[in-house]
Amino acid sequence: MMKKTLITLAAALMIFTGCAAKKSDGKTNFSAKESPKIDISKFDPEREKEALAATPPVIWTEVPGVKDAMLNYFDYFGFCVSYNNSFREPLLQKGLPIHASVITMENEFKPDFIFGWNKFNKFTEFRGEDGKYYKVPADIPDFKQMDSILSDMKKLGLKLRGHTLVWHSQTPLWFFQKNYGFNDEKELVGPDEMNARMEWYIKTVLEHVAEWEKKNINGEHMIIAWDVVNEAASDNATDTNFLRDAGTSNWFAIYGNETFIVNAFRYANKYAPKDVKLVYNDYGCASPAKNKAICKIIDAIQAAPDARIDAAGMQTHIGIYDSAKAFETAVRNFLAKGINVQITEMDVANGNSSYNAMKLKDVYYTWIKMFIDNRKEPGKNGIEGVTLWGVRDEWTWLNSMHKGHTQYPLLFNDKEFHCKPAYYGVMEAAQK
Numbered sequence: 001m002m003k004k005t006l007i008t009l010a011a012a013l014m015i016f017t018g019c020a021a022k023k024s025d026g027k028t029n030f031s032a033k034e035s036p037k038i039d040i041s042k043f044d045p046e047r048e049k050e051a052l053a054a055t056p057p058v059i060w061t062e063v064p065g066v067k068d069a070m071l072n073y074f075d076y077f078g079f080c081v082s083y084n085n086s087f088r089e090p091l092l093q094k095g096l097p098i099h100a101s102v103i104t105m106e107n108e109f110k111p112d113f114i115f116g117w118n119k120f121n122k123f124t125e126f127r128g129e130d131g132k133y134y135k136v137p138a139d140i141p142d143f144k145q146m147d148s149i150l151s152d153m154k155k156l157g158l159k160l161r162g163h164t165l166v167w168h169s170q171t172p173l174w175f176f177q178k179n180y181g182f183n184d185e186k187e188l189v190g191p192d193e194m195n196a197r198m199e200w201y202i203k204t205v206l207e208h209v210a211e212w213e214k215k216n217i218n219g220e221h222m223i224i225a226w227d228v229v230n231e232a233a234s235d236n237a238t239d240t241n242f243l244r245d246a247g248t249s250n251w252f253a254i255y256g257n258e259t260f261i262v263n264a265f266r267y268a269n270k271y272a273p274k275d276v277k278l279v280y281n282d283y284g285c286a287s288p289a290k291n292k293a294i295c296k297i298i299d300a301i302q303a304a305p306d307a308r309i310d311a312a313g314m315q316t317h318i319g320i321y322d323s324a325k326a327f328e329t330a331v332r333n334f335l336a337k338g339i340n341v342q343i344t345e346m347d348v349a350n351g352n353s354s355y356n357a358m359k360l361k362d363v364y365y366t367w368i369k370m371f372i373d374n375r376k377e378p379g380k381n382g383i384e385g386v387t388l389w390g391v392r393d394e395w396t397w398l399n400s401m402h403k404g405h406t407q408y409p410l411l412f413n414d415k416e417f418h419c420k421p422a423y424y425g426v427m428e429a430a431q432k
Helices: 002-013 045-054 066-070 090-099 144-156 178-184 191-217 250-255 259-271 288-303 324-335 357-373 421-429
Strands: 019-022 028-031 076-081 102-105 123-127 133-137 159-167 223-230 277-282 311-314 317-319 340-349 383-388
Touching (some): 066 076, 066 090, 076 090, 090 144, 102 383, 123 191, 133 191, 144 159, 159 340, 191 250, 191 259, 223 259, 259 277, 259 288, 277 340, 288 324, 311 324, 324 340, 340 357, 357 383
Parallel strands (some): 076 102, 076 383, 102 159, 159 223, 223 277, 277 311, 311 340, 317 340, 340 383
Antiparallel strands (some): 019 028, 123 133
């Protein structure tokens, strides 16, 4: 039985060979320097179905890297990874450099994690832009975990997207409260003091990263982009009320308008290197009302002379029946603002439907092809990078959103990181 299986696998692998190499026509060609490798460019879809059905799935370290297939089209391709929960798996670390060039930490760069879930014990003072001095933490953050992440990514030859600086969620309540919540103070501070706290936080994080880069990699950037503000637009946006309200956002509760968003981009521009991309990130971007709301946010940022926004981050948490055409319209609305687009958190939920591997493959093929059709090119704004929100199905956050219905939203599955048909859909899209 084992002999028969090996013969079948060998026969199937004769359909594919090679590792990624550039052709003069700009497409990716796979030569036979490493084995087994899959030559998508010579792959007949019917034979693919037969091979996938007849053989054990191929492990993700034994196939051409997605990042190489995307190299002709995008500045980077990557995945979201949980540093605390899954990063230590050896097969994950072995495969990430093959398939990705840029990683997004699922949680570990969010304020709660940067602060280490701690409350500080010492104060210092920070001079706000209004000229007044405000109390800020003196003994947090300590950046131990951030430094570990930067070091580990350096070892793997990977870069990072920073996610995220300003968010209504996963930011400690005390950060917004008078006297930082000491003495049971629950009232929120005013905009001037919050400006100082926000500027102090952004300055502290960005300057620490710059110091680490200078010390460890001669100033080369490990973090190539930051989601400066995350998910500030309302899901029920109107022309006049287009932001999350005070019931869901302490930022809005303090400011009452988009000033905090604009100021976040002003401060990020002040302290971030000019070649590090500053991004506004959100979900549901294809909704006409929300798309319009995000365009209003972009307009407000661009109207501030000392603010900078380089890209709209479109999370792209989609379902198997979502329209790529409607999404493409949203992409082009953002591009019309003179900025680029980053696909920041893509996954494909099957929702209440049963998992259909070939349907998922078709979805990935269609959407990646649409991304490629709208890619950034010299002298033309476009999609400049793609990130998938997870590596293998078992780790997806979507199971918590669809309780009782297991989700299969990604390119790889099980502990062996087997390639699903969706992987081949991505690779085929890159050949067209």
